[in-house]
Amino acid sequence: MRAQWLRWMLGLRIDSGWIPATLAVVTCVAVVGLAAARIADRRRIRAVGAPCVGAAGGFALGFAVTWLLDRFTVFGVSLGMKVVWAAAAGTALVGALVATSIASSGVVRTIAAVMVPVGILSCAANINVVYGEYPTLGSALGVSAFSDLDVAALRPATMTVGQWRRMARDGGLPRVPGHGRVGSVDIPATASGFRAREAVVYLPPAALSDRPPRLPVMLMLSGQPGSPDRTFLAGGLSDVLDSYAAAHHGLAPIVISADQLGNPLHNTLCVDSAKYGNVETYLTRDVTDWAKSRLPVSHDARQWAIGGFSQGGTCTVQLGPSHPDLYGSMLTVGSELGPHNGSERSMIREFFDGDAAAYRRHVPIDIMRARSRSDQMLIMASGAMDAESIRNIGAIAPVAKSIGMDVTAFTVADTGHDWHAVRRAFEAGLGRLGARMGLADEAEGQIVPSPHIHMMAVTTDSHDMTYDMKGKH
Numbered sequence: 001m002r003a004q005w006l007r008w009m010l011g012l013r014i015d016s017g018w019i020p021a022t023l024a025v026v027t028c029v030a031v032v033g034l035a036a037a038r039i040a041d042r043r044r045i046r047a048v049g050a051p052c053v054g055a056a057g058g059f060a061l062g063f064a065v066t067w068l069l070d071r072f073t074v075f076g077v078s079l080g081m082k083v084v085w086a087a088a089a090g091t092a093l094v095g096a097l098v099a100t101s102i103a104s105s106g107v108v109r110t111i112a113a114v115m116v117p118v119g120i121l122s123c124a125a126n127i128n129v130v131y132g133e134y135p136t137l138g139s140a141l142g143v144s145a146f147s148d149l150d151v152a153a154l155r156p157a158t159m160t161v162g163q164w165r166r167m168a169r170d171g172g173l174p175r176v177p178g179h180g181r182v183g184s185v186d187i188p189a190t191a192s193g194f195r196a197r198e199a200v201v202y203l204p205p206a207a208l209s210d211r212p213p214r215l216p217v218m219l220m221l222s223g224q225p226g227s228p229d230r231t232f233l234a235g236g237l238s239d240v241l242d243s244y245a246a247a248h249h250g251l252a253p254i255v256i257s258a259d260q261l262g263n264p265l266h267n268t269l270c271v272d273s274a275k276y277g278n279v280e281t282y283l284t285r286d287v288t289d290w291a292k293s294r295l296p297v298s299h300d301a302r303q304w305a306i307g308g309f310s311q312g313g314t315c316t317v318q319l320g321p322s323h324p325d326l327y328g329s330m331l332t333v334g335s336e337l338g339p340h341n342g343s344e345r346s347m348i349r350e351f352f353d354g355d356a357a358a359y360r361r362h363v364p365i366d367i368m369r370a371r372s373r374s375d376q377m378l379i380m381a382s383g384a385m386d387a388e389s390i391r392n393i394g395a396i397a398p399v400a401k402s403i404g405m406d407v408t409a410f411t412v413a414d415t416g417h418d419w420h421a422v423r424r425a426f427e428a429g430l431g432r433l434g435a436r437m438g439l440a441d442e443a444e445g446q447i448v449p450s451p452h453i454h455m456m457a458v459t460t461d462s463h464d465m466t467y468d469m470k471g472k473h
Helices: 002-010 018-039 044-071 081-103 106-131 161-170 237-246 279-294 311-322 344-351 356-360 364-369 387-402 419-436
Strands: 181-185 199-203 217-221 254-257 304-309 329-333 377-383 406-412 453-457
Touching: 018 044, 018 081, 018 106, 044 081, 081 106, 199 237, 217 279, 217 311, 237 419, 254 279, 279 311, 304 311, 304 419, 311 329, 311 364, 311 377, 329 419, 344 356, 364 387, 377 387, 377 419, 387 406, 406 419
Parallel strands: 217 254, 217 304, 304 329, 329 377, 377 406
Antiparallel strands: 181 199, 199 254, 406 453
16 A cells, blocks of 8 residues: 555656646745735735845846856756746745745744745746656656566567568558557666666567567667656657557557666766766667667668757767667757767866867767768757757758758747657657658658647758748748
């Protein structure tokens, strides 16, 4: 009973629903109620003045700090104005409570002081609603929501996805479950020695059949700070993948959300370094070798993709072009221009032993320019309010196109640098990836503009790259 209650509590949604709403309502009611209590003592001007001054000061402080963080991309990414406004509103309420506790006495002071941490929680919850980083209480506490995945029970692949699709047309498919399966796996760092956390893997229904096909694979990387389960919890990818599989006879990519950080606070740059370990080797050799030896997957690079969000998106456009023998496609959301952990000088010193040329070999644009030709696919997306990431697309996508990559770029309406953008982008890009991987006909391989998806026109000249806010070229 206790374990069941604990699972229920850890599974509570904190990115939407009654918890953030209750915190906001309780905080607002407390501010209004405490102001009313002060008015009742007939010192009206002072009674109203203290919380008003506190609210104004809190709003100004919250807005200024987050706006500056956003304006100067202190964390390497754009926060977006939604986060700025959410932070300002939250700090306004906290400011009103702090001012009330200082200017009051007795019960009013006590209640105001008690409500200050509640107000701080409400502010944090409101920002999380916008950003979508922590969907459940368990994810905020760092508790994995996934149990171990038994891959030893999987049957070896017996056919191609093309043969599976022909069997589906002929009505001869083996039985498959209605949904895929998600769970944690330990991927040994045999070649790299990197101290990675457990990966999270999605197996589509076709992988769970008695005669699975050789399925395509997508390696997904979270942002930083982050963890492998974030792509499924915050990104909601399992629901998107299940929906795709339901429409394609149980077929969908096997998705491996591997750990490129080792620690939420470590930005490893996805490189081999003395500072954080051999991350690139872990992702490109250990994870790849494990998947090919333990899962019913294709060995054809055209059926492999790499994708990620924010720092994970940057890793995508570093590793993808560097390893065309491994990844035929890339999907990146909110990518940076290149490795970002401090100044360029400090990165060269700490991660590349002072070798500036080695650093440049990990900058996406330089990697692409060093290649004469590429037949890879690149899908780049950004929240429509993530100005920094849109500029990064404008710099990277034209270079990719100039060497022959099949490039698609778009923005996601009403989102910023957040997981809401990731889910929409993955949902939009999955059809295009699936067609390239052979899971569907080529006719399904186009991303169609919609009220949520605004296409960007990509040319080989970055100055000509634009996007239409109405979703039309």
